[in-house]
Amino acid sequence: MKDECGICGRVLSVAYMRKCQRCRKLFCRDCMVPDVATGDPNAMLCLHCARRVVSPRTVSKYDGLERHLKFRAAFTDTVKLSFARIDGLIGSNLPTGAFRDTAWWSNTSSGAHAKAWLNAGWEVQEANLKEGYVVFKKVFNVPFKKSRQRKLEINKPFTPVPVHMPRSKVPSKTKVSKLYARIKNLERQRAAARRQIRGFKAKPRH
Numbered sequence: 768m769k770d771e772c773g774i775c776g777r778v779l780s781v782a783y784m785r786k787c788q789r790c791r792k793l794f795c796r797d798c799m800v801p802d803v804a805t806g807d808p809n810a811m812l813c814l815h816c817a818r819r820v821v822s823p824r825t826v827s828k829y830d831g832l833e834r835h836l837k838f839r840a841a842f843t844d845t846v847k848l849s850f851a852r853i854d855g856l857i858g859s860n861l862p863t864g865a866f867r868d869t870a871w872w873s874n875t876s877s878g879a880h881a882k883a884w885l886n887a888g889w890e891v892q893e894a895n896l897k898e899g900y901v902v903f904k905k906v907f908n909v910p911f912k913k914s915r916q917r918k919l920e921i922n923k924p925f926t927p928v929p930v931h932m933p934r935s936k937v938p939s940k941t942k943v944s945k946l947y948a949r950i951k952n953l954e955r956q957r958a959a960a961r962r963q964i965r966g967f968k969a970k971p972r973h
């Protein structure tokens with residue numbers, strides 16, 4: 768029995784393939800890593816799933832496809848992409864539905880995948896499941912935004928963190944008034960004590 772690895776695309780004997788713990792699909796052992804979370808060296812994760820475990824997705828799975836189509840829009844209005852190429856663009860495996868059902872490629876679908884090409888201003892013109900490719904046709908132009916990496920580029924000059932200056936020697940007004948009140952209190956206490964002593968002395972001894 769032979770099967771195709773969903774990552775590297777090689778057709779290998781099933782004996783050389785393992786089932787991913789997460790997506791339950793078969794991959795060759797070269798495209799898998801042990802699932803460290805389980806502590807079981809036989810529990811394997813495919814590289815796609817391993818990446819997802821390490822850095823969970825914060826954007827749409829099909830963000831890469833959307834960006835690619837927006838980028839291509841500047842040069843062409845027809846783009847033919849193989850399913851494998853789309854896998855590469857999205858950094859993941861297309862779901863089985865994409866391989867089995869042309870409805871998956873429908874422009875009226877409400878799924879995140881259709882949103883990706885529609886947001887980019889493209890529509891699916893042809894989905895060839897037999898040969899594994901899809902043809903997109905540009906409907907309108909969407910301004911292509913720079914990728915996130917570009918935005919992260921440092922373009923400001925280095926500004927050192929301000930040095931923390933030692934506190935001024937002059938105490939604050941609150942501190943002064945508190946101290947002053949304390950001195951006044953002490954003086955009052957002392958005066959009272961003196962009065963008491965005097966009182967004692969003043970008392971005639973019997």
Ligand SMILES: [Zn+2]
Nearest residue numbers: 772775795798
């Ligand atoms: Zn592989």
Ligand SMILES: [Zn+2]
Nearest residue numbers: 787790813816
């Ligand atoms: Zn997997």
